[in-house]
Amino acid sequence: MPQRLVVTEMSHEPRKRFAEELRRLRGERGLPLRDLSRQVGWDPSLFGKMESGSTLGGPEVVQALDQYYGTGPLLLTLWELAVGDPTQFKEQYRRYMMLEAEALALWQYSVSAPPGLLQTDGYAREALAAGGLRGKDLDQQVEARVRRRQLLEGEDAPPFRAIVSEAVLRMGLRDKPAWWAQLEFLAEVAERPNVMLHVLPFGTGVHGLTNTDTMFLRLLDGRTVAYTENDVRGELFEETERVERLQRAYDAVRDRALSPAESRTFILRMLEEVPCEPST
Known part of the structure; x- marks a missing residue:
């Protein structure tokens, strides 16, 4: 059997792939984030977060980047895959x-x-069970959800x-x-x-x-x-x-x-x- 051809070293995980493509396109043009911001019109910190993978941004900014880079619908398609992952x-x-x-x-x-x-354990149990959880998984999720209520308790809540x-x-x-x-x-x-x-x-x-x-x-x-x-x-x-x-x-x-x-x-x-x- 012939060895499988590796087409690209870029990630196959949608979110990472989207961020990698953003970094690649900007890197090929040697653009600082501030210059990209001036050209496209969004805050440079947003582009930095999108390239790091900490946020996906919205469709408007992604379409603007596609238009600026001349990549057709490429970035928007990758964004949609990342959102739907x-x-x-x-x-x-x-x-x-x-x-x-x-x-x-x-x-x-x-x-x-x-x-x-604000959910009681009884509500959480029925709601999580309706979503398909059973047995130990259900017990653990109910406990985790009820434990969240502690955030609102105490003098420093x-x-x-x-x-x-x-x-x-x-x-x-x-x-x-x-x-x-x-x-x-x-x-x-x-x-x-x-x-x-x-x-x-x-x-x-x-x-x-x-x-x-x-x-x-x-x-x-x-x-x-x-x-x-x-x-x-x-x-x-x-x-x-x-x-x-x-x-x-x-x-x-x-x-x-x-x-x-x-x-x-x-x-x-x-x-x-x-x-x-x-x-x-």
Whole structure:
């Protein structure tokens, strides 16, 4: 059998391959990042992060680079492959979790499930089991998710603002006692001084985050990063322009939501509708 021909030494992993191609194209032209920034129009730090693989950037900047380098749709195709890579979701989520543990402040919008930081073990177990986890893997993931709640406990706990769609409170669980316990926990945590919980009622209309769970973290260095997530994809945003755009959408949602006091009353009314209390 003839020896297999090695066509390229570049990585076959989509994210790394994209970053390598960016470095190669700039290197061939001998361009400093600042000169590339002046030519294309984005901050040089963004290009540096894209070339290091710490962020993928957005389609607009990638298309601009394709146009500048004259590479047709090459970079955009590599970007799409990197975004769709199943390992990408896990890598970005792991980085988000690391940043979450160090955050000075957190805020979130949840579409259909309680924020991970506010989930009880009963809710986490049913939700993770619905996703296919079983046995020891399920036990480990439930423990890890519930352990996250410790971030909001203690005298030095960071402030956390959470907006939950009314759908979060209507979805429920098949295990009614577990659902009762989840609603009771939301009502309890809403009284903590560092937690501001808002309910966005039905009837407030569509908005910029209608289908997307969105989390924000203010970090020690003063930066704010954002993480968006749906059932099949998660993306971490660190570039200022994209984060600010998401923050404006979040602020618009907050303006439509109930106040923390009104929201707790809303949750207590929902609690009364659950047919049974948790078993002792």
